[in-house]
Amino acid sequence: MSDVAIKRALLSVSDKSGLVDLGKALAAKGVELVSTGGTAKALREAGLEVKDVSDLTGFPEMMDGRVKTLHPMVHGGLLAVRDNPEHAAAMDEHAIGAIDLVVVNLYPFEATVAKGAERDEIIENIDIGGPSMVRSAAKNHQFVTIVTDPADYDSLLGELEASGATSLDFRRKCAAKAFAATAAYDSMISQWFAFADQQQMFPDFLAVNGKAPVELRYGENPHQKAALYTPVGPHGKGIAQAEQLQGKELSYNNYNDADAALELCAEFAGGEPAVVIVKHANPCGVAQGTKLIDAWNEALQCDSVSAFGGIVAVNTELDGETAEAICQIFTEVVIAPSVSDAAREAFAKKKNLRLLVTGDLPDPRRGGLLVKPITGGLLVQTRDNGAISQADLKVVTKRGPTEQELKDCLFAWTVARHVKSNAIVYAKDGATAGIGAGQMNRRDSSRIAAIKAAEAAEKYGWDQSRAVGSAVASDAFFPFADGLLAAAEAGATAIIQPGGSIRDEEVIAAADEQGLAMVFTGMRHFRH
Numbered sequence: 001m002s003d004v005a006i007k008r009a010l011l012s013v014s015d016k017s018g019l020v021d022l023g024k025a026l027a028a029k030g031v032e033l034v035s036t037g038g039t040a041k042a043l044r045e046a047g048l049e050v051k052d053v054s055d056l057t058g059f060p061e062m063m064d065g066r067v068k069t070l071h072p073m074v075h076g077g078l079l080a081v082r083d084n085p086e087h088a089a090a091m092d093e094h095a096i097g098a099i100d101l102v103v104v105n106l107y108p109f110e111a112t113v114a115k116g117a118e119r120d121e122i123i124e125n126i127d128i129g130g131p132s133m134v135r136s137a138a139k140n141h142q143f144v145t146i147v148t149d150p151a152d153y154d155s156l157l158g159e160l161e162a163s164g165a166t167s168l169d170f171r172r173k174c175a176a177k178a179f180a181a182t183a184a185y186d187s188m189i190s191q192w193f194a195f196a197d198q199q200q201m202f203p204d205f206l207a208v209n210g211k212a213p214v215e216l217r218y219g220e221n222p223h224q225k226a227a228l229y230t231p232v233g234p235h236g237k238g239i240a241q242a243e244q245l246q247g248k249e250l251s252y253n254n255y256n257d258a259d260a261a262l263e264l265c266a267e268f269a270g271g272e273p274a275v276v277i278v279k280h281a282n283p284c285g286v287a288q289g290t291k292l293i294d295a296w297n298e299a300l301q302c303d304s305v306s307a308f309g310g311i312v313a314v315n316t317e318l319d320g321e322t323a324e325a326i327c328q329i330f331t332e333v334v335i336a337p338s339v340s341d342a343a344r345e346a347f348a349k350k351k352n353l354r355l356l357v358t359g360d361l362p363d364p365r366r367g368g369l370l371v372k373p374i375t376g377g378l379l380v381q382t383r384d385n386g387a388i389s390q391a392d393l394k395v396v397t398k399r400g401p402t403e404q405e406l407k408d409c410l411f412a413w414t415v416a417r418h419v420k421s422n423a424i425v426y427a428k429d430g431a432t433a434g435i436g437a438g439q440m441n442r443r444d445s446s447r448i449a450a451i452k453a454a455e456a457a458e459k460y461g462w463d464q465s466r467a468v469g470s471a472v473a474s475d476a477f478f479p480f481a482d483g484l485l486a487a488a489e490a491g492a493t494a495i496i497q498p499g500g501s502i503r504d505e506e507v508i509a510a511a512d513e514q515g516l517a518m519v520f521t522g523m524r525h526f527r528h
Contacts, residue, residue, distance in 0.1 A: 009101035141175035247354030261313035287431035299429035401517035405494035412473035417525035423475040433466035443482035450490030481510035
């Protein structure tokens with residue numbers, strides 16, 4: 001069977017947008033309308049003739065509306081295989097009328113949770129009859145059309161335009177979308193029960209889902225396909241929700257790098273103007289200053305080579321002067337909480353540059369789970385939202401850090417937690433001097449960071465590398481003294497690291513020999 005004429009429709013929706021227009025269009029085609037509760041009321045108020053579900057079932061809606069559609073007169077009309085003689089005989093025997101179209105969207109469980117409702121209200125917004133009808137209609141899509149999204153009303157009416165019937169291809173697409181909708185809905189409920197109601201960190205079954213995919217041009221490489229999904233259920237806002245003011249479509253790599261830039265920039269929310277420059281998901285320059293333009297210049301000077309084709313994020317409104325400066329180099333994406341008119345005008349000259357406005361910055365200490373697929377499984381961990389303050393630091397060397405060294409240590413530590421391991425960050429006066437990322441040993445990361453600092457000094461004609469007199473942060477402990485000695489050789493005077501190595505005493509002794517001040521955080525920040 002291919003085309004199915006729509007003669008009777010059952011409508012029961014929580015989201016009533018477009019409902020009346022749909023009802024009028026169906027009625028104009030002679031479709032009998034059957035409905036429930038508030039949906040029936042809305043249709044009647046629009047002057048449409050509507051039959052109550054209770055007229056079909058012979059039972060009134062009861063138990064505060066919990067029981068109304070869970071009845072053979074409804075589900076028989078949905079599930080009957082029309083060309084099966086036994087099914088047809090059962091329909092005749094029990095006077096069950098066929099239902100050709102179901103238009104249902106579900107109780108607003110997500111919105112109820114998001115508004116902070118009490119437990120009883122949340123439970124009442126778990127839809128039972130709706131998903132049952134959706135699943136029945138979707139299973140029997142050979143004969144029944146199921147529509148769960150108001151955005152599909154126009155497509156439905158387009159199908160009916162010619163002959164008042166829907167095609168099998170359309171019904172199959174609608175069925176697939178319907179099962180996805182109920183799966184996502186049940187997933188939200190299961191997550192709420194597990195995480196919010198039962199306070200489970202790792203439930204027996206983990207439902208991971210997303211909606212509204214945006215197909216991207218390709219993945220990390222042109223031969224890979226990619227898409228962006230947003231979470232179903234309450235979630236934080238970030239790059240996926242940012243408003244793009246101009247520029248080409250964002251690629252997979254753009255999203256990944258922009259997310260890394262935004263996450264680090266959020267560490268400086270509410271502080272002095274800060275600029276973060278990211279390349280391939282690693283910071284290559286970070287700085288704070290009394291003015292945003294000063295922070296930009298300091299961040300750029302850390303590694304202007306890597307900044308070419310990078311991602312820039314700022315923690316405050318982007319002004320015209322800074323925008324003009326950013327435009328002097330090739331930049332893929334710029335991210336800001338807000339953008340001044342002058343900045344927009346400056347960026348308008350760079351048609352391909354993507355300009356994103358996020359509004360508020362995400363909370364860097366928020367909770368949540370991170371999921372990473374591996375062959376045959378999923379690795380799941382809580383977000384790295386650990387933080388330290390000056391009070392948490394333990395001075396382990398004979399010389400304690402000066403006030404400025406402490407500030408530089410904490411700044412370098414903030415950046416290092418966002419650098420791929422093994423991570424070494426040199427910082428001085430609120431700006432990164434050199435960053436070493438993703439090496440197989442910590443000594444090489446120290447050396448690379450020092451080399452970058454030396455190259456910057458040569459390029460800008462400074463008397464000496466900014467690594468001289470800097471603080472150095474290491475995302476994990478120094479397993480040997482060699483990484484620390486490489487930092488000392490570059491001119492660093494203070495070290496911040498987690499500690500915890502079996503050779504801590506050896507490393508501390510090396511620091512004392514070099515006259516370094518070193519503090520332990522007791523917290524590691526590996527990032528792979």
